[in-house]
Amino acid sequence: MTAQDTAPRAPSLDGRTLAPVADQAPGQVGTGTRFAYHERDGVVWADYAGGDVARGHLVGTRAGDRLDFRYVQLRTDGTTASGHCVSEVTALPDGRLRLTETWEWESGPGRGTSVVEELTTGGRR
Template sequence: MTTNISLDGRTVVAVENDGGEVGSDTRMTFTQDGSRLSATYSGGDVVEGHLVGTLVDGEWDVRYVQLNREGETATGHSVGSVEEGSDGRVRIEDEWEWESKPGGGRSVLEEVRE
């Protein structure tokens, strides 16, 4: 695992997401200052989403809130690992759970280059 990865300015999409609303049409763009991490995201089933948490030694711990196309809000928690591939793109593998409703799952997010 690569340490000291910064997600600042990077954009990712979900390539796998079991049971979640974030999908391949959802673009998540990050801001990072030290270990503090935040992101805004939208697209697909998500009208607007916000994520905040920490990234320390390649491990993230974040909470998120989002609004879907049906006008429903949802909140949740995610923990996972952030790695940088040989091509320099990041890959995030995490386990998440809703806090506002039952359910959870696993997801894989990968960086897209504009």
């Protein structure tokens, strides 16, 4: 793999706020959840909250337009959960970013796919 293979094609996630385009099952992220992303030198991290999630954190790496990260969250019902996610970053025609995610809980059963998109400054897609 060359440096060009791992260089991001879509812009950096740093300073961007993203939200799911659809609700997941209860106790998971949903359209009310907001992810505040940071990125530096191939490292990505985010804080998130909203909906059924009181507080969540994720940390991982970016190689090209592929993210690989672990996440942990505290739900509003007081339970905790953790998992692993691999996402593909794409730039939308209007310049916003989209993450197409494949995730799996590590703290219990369950896996799935989801899409999160960057919000505009007004908080809408």
